[in-house]
Amino acid sequence: MRHHRSDVVEHAIAVLDAYGLADLTMRRLASELDVRPSALYHHFANKQTLLAAVADELLARGLRPVDEGEWDVRLTQAASQVRDALLAWRDGAELVATVHAFGLGGRAAYDHVAEALEGCGLDEQWRATAARTVLHLVFGHATAEQTHVQASSAGAIDGEVAAVDDFSDGLSLVVAGIRAEVDSRRAS
Amino acid sequence: MRHHRSDVVEHAIAVLDAYGLADLTMRRLASELDVRPSALYHHFANKQTLLAAVADELLARGLRPVDEGEWDVRLTQAASQVRDALLAWRDGAELVATVHAFGLGGRAAYDHVAEALEGCGLDEQWRATAARTVLHLVFGHATAEQTHVQASSAGAIDGEVAAVDDFSDGLSLVVAGIRAEVDSRRAS
DNA sequence: ACCTGAACACCGTTCAAGT
């Protein structure tokens, strides 16, 4: 019953999806792997590092190349992909947002969004600001949506639909703001 | 040595600011109040409820009425006030963002931003979406900035200045997006 | 109304030692 790093990450994702982030403890994960808690520290320096690896894996599983085309379509697709990657697992948004805020992992999300903005006509500084703004919306919205699974079963369906619409509306707001900046650069 | 709810909240803010959110534990707070941990449960049902009260108090201390004027100026001022209210205390952004995501408190932040959008020409649905988008930016940006106090002392000053600029640039992006939506409504 | 005492069921992490 000996394991590799990848086994640990895989089981961690399973625990996350089945029991939620609060129950993804080192002790719980260890018992799921049929191992003592201290064994996990052979694979990861600490829990934060393990969570960062889990976050990176969630993103790696959810992100694929965005289609060629105009920057605004690409950006919308990239942001939606990140969102979907987070929402695909229980507490996925909170996990990735926490890891990202801590500065350890989740870098792939930023890169994915930033790449879609290349060649939009803004300089690197503005593209970075725009990418971070989009990412804050994606993380914040997905976290709020995922944490708010405290609705009635009837209302939950309406709530989900409303959340999808609200996200795409919010994203269109940010995209419109970026477009205004792009146009002002083109005019001058 | 008997205390009221307000004493507990006040001491909780002091512990937060001095030691950070991770060290704001029920046991730590109790010992700071010279009381057994179980005594806290006479004032609050659980830790989440206590944190919600702390978040509300932080916002109450930082928010004041925004000036009369155009919606975009008011919105910028409101968003900056929320941001400043969070940054005024150690881990203030993470605390309020967490409480807000959990849906218990921090409602004042949304109300403050939403109020600035009244009379901008958008219907209530769009104003709510715009307010949430701004709030995601404020929370996300402030949390990232506050968590990233892991720079060299020399670089830290530059980092702070850069963060302020990046926030106001990101905010101007969102404001421009809202303006585009306002103008499209006016045209039709 | 506000607090104590004592317990319950947990955490993350370290480290010497085993195979």
Next chain:
DNA sequence: ACCTGAACACCGTTCAAGT
């Protein structure tokens, strides 16, 4: 390389009982 055993220093929460 990977794991055990045993410990250390913590958590949030409950509840009968005290004043």
